[in-house]
Amino acid sequence: MDVKGRSSSGPNMVNTEEEDLKRGPWTIEEDFKLINYISIHGKGLKRTGKSCRLRWLNYLRPDVRRGNITLEEQLLILQLHSRWGNRWSKIAQYLPGRTDNEIKNYWRTRVQKHAKQLKCDVNSKEFKDTMRYLWMPRLVERIQAATTTDTASASAATTSNASIEQMLLPNLSYYTPDNASTAASSDSIGIQVSPISDSTDYYNDVSANYNPNQDYFQANHESLISPIGSYCNNGDGTDFGLMELNHHWVGDGDGDGDGSHNLLNAEDFFFLQHQFNFNM
């Protein structure tokens, strides 16, 4: 819900995701209810309404999803952030059960961490290119691989590069908070698995100096890796491809081997390392 654009469903009513909230003056009946509640339960928690609300929204709500951010969710976050920037609540609308806080934390602790390790600013063109042309396609490959493995016996032949979009779009249509009639609106999204830049990209809008040359990445096969080798060199003779092999680049640290915490798993790492060396 966008509070700035609150819609009313009746007099003094505010439409929220879960319910209609009443606003305006308190009635005598409501006063009695409150008095009765306090007399039974006491003043209770000594928490502000704001704190209670936050606790409910971020933790107690029955539909809050917990656990690792999945590959599909990671891809969505990267996609949506590239379009909308730090509009966490808007991004969260497309990840059911995930809170804006959780997505924000994911971005800060995982994505920004990687940018830092690459000696890149998370808002730099270099890092965005790395995400767009490298990590996101790799995430798609991993999602595809996982899906292919899961469904190998049933539908191995149905999964191809061309079907990735189809694989994800049904999910997105579910994720989309707006109904189908708004699918073509400016707020609706279609997952973009192509490494080709989105012309409506948020960053293109806000970065006056960013004049993307999309043909560069299309025409130059090696350019898929070029952003890494050319941009994210930390300048001291080592490059990201050679760094942190025994640290958090490989494995997700939770011991389950799913790599769910990291943008790059071991496979990605050696892929990048190979490509980087190839381009040296």
Add this chain to the structure above:
DNA sequence: AATAGTATCAACCGCGATATG
């Protein structure tokens, strides 16, 4: 086993937008 360093995430804070009297 103890300590230091790092990662994670829930909670807090301040702000702007909006509703209401």
Add this chain to the structure above:
DNA sequence: GCATATCGCGGTTGATACTAT
């Protein structure tokens, strides 16, 4: 039109867990 209350957002902080030495 103004003052006040409320809401929700995004940035930041602090407690805790985890890992390395």
